[in-house]
Amino acid sequence: MFAEQRRSSILELLVRRGSVSVTELHRRLKVSRETIRRDINTLADAHKLQKTHGGALSLDSIEPAIGERMSVNIDGKRAIGRRAASMVADGASLIIDSGTTTLCLAEALTPRHKLLVYTNDIQVAARLAGRHDNRVFILGGEVVGGEGAMVGRDTTTMLENYYADFAFVGASAISSDRGLTDYTREAAELRKLMLTNARTTVLLADHSKFKRVAPVRVSALEHLDHLITDTTLKGGDATYFKKLACEVLVAR
Missing domain, CATH: 3.40.50.1360 (Rossmann fold)
Structure with a gap:
């Protein structure tokens, strides 16, 4: 699976679930955890998700400021x-x-x-x-x-x-x-x-x-x-x- 396909899959899963772990993505996408972390970093830098310890959050799953x-x-x-x-x-x-x-x-x-x-x-x-x-x-x-x-x-x-x-x-x-x-x-x-x-x-x-x-x-x-x-x-x-x-x- 190419990088863009993986990243699209990550974003699609976040739309459905709101959050996802590196371990689950590793299992679903059948690539290394290091590759998943790089994908998450790339998507976070593009402001498409929020990186967390051990995974990622959809931007819709982040509470707005008070x-x-x-x-x-x-x-x-x-x-x-x-x-x-x-x-x-x-x-x-x-x-x-x-x-x-x-x-x-x-x-x-x-x-x-x-x-x-x-x-x-x-x-x-x-x-x-x-x-x-x-x-x-x-x-x-x-x-x-x-x-x-x-x-x-x-x-x-x-x-x-x-x-x-x-x-x-x-x-x-x-x-x-x-x-x-x-x-x-x-x-x-x-x-x-x-x-x-x-x-x-x-x-x-x-x-x-x-x-x-x-x-x-x-x-x-x-x-x-x-x-x-x-x-x-x-x-x-x-x-x-x-x-x-x-x-x-x-x-x-």
């Missing part, structure tokens, strides 16, 4: 934030995920008093700390460049020590066949722990997150109590959340 995400459907995200905040009384304890929709939730929570908040998002912490006798704990760890959020083993280790009344978890991608997926293993593991360390769990996702698939599955959705979105679910999406026995709330 500034770009903040400009997408901001009215819908604010409506979701207000609906989520309406569930929270003064004095509640909360785990709040990072992201643009959870930041809208934090804005909507500013009138509340005496909240106990655990978050991995610097901006969420800044919105709620120092007001109305709130107590805010930042979950430590490595700061993701440009995101203002912490992920990694240190973050999950700290969260393991806490349990809250509510967990408000963001979504990177949702599909009826793959469920909730994320862009990194670290983010998926943290969201799984958030869903297991709260009495009431709430997924916040505007319509732009549906019918999308990211590379890493988020497990523990059997613990999910509510989905708050800005659109009425139909077809496979509605069936998926019904099977989870999850209440779907549409924010207006």
Whole structure:
């Protein structure tokens, strides 16, 4: 197989799968791992894929920067934030995920008093700390460049020590066949722990997150109590959340 044919095959597989490993490509294309790595480097240099440790990601499988995400459907995200905040009384304890929709939730929570908040998002912490006798704990760890959020083993280790009344978890991608997926293993593991360390769990996702698939599955959705979105679910999406026995709330 010629180089251009191999590289086309790699890109076609990424379109279908979102991610692929060097080992799998070596097995499928029947060339050496060194040849596969050279092909991946060539395609990465041409801005046709994202190189990873041990493989590659489709550019569609890379989460947009937070500034770009903040400009997408901001009215819908604010409506979701207000609906989520309406569930929270003064004095509640909360785990709040990072992201643009959870930041809208934090804005909507500013009138509340005496909240106990655990978050991995610097901006969420800044919105709620120092007001109305709130107590805010930042979950430590490595700061993701440009995101203002912490992920990694240190973050999950700290969260393991806490349990809250509510967990408000963001979504990177949702599909009826793959469920909730994320862009990194670290983010998926943290969201799984958030869903297991709260009495009431709430997924916040505007319509732009549906019918999308990211590379890493988020497990523990059997613990999910509510989905708050800005659109009425139909077809496979509605069936998926019904099977989870999850209440779907549409924010207006």
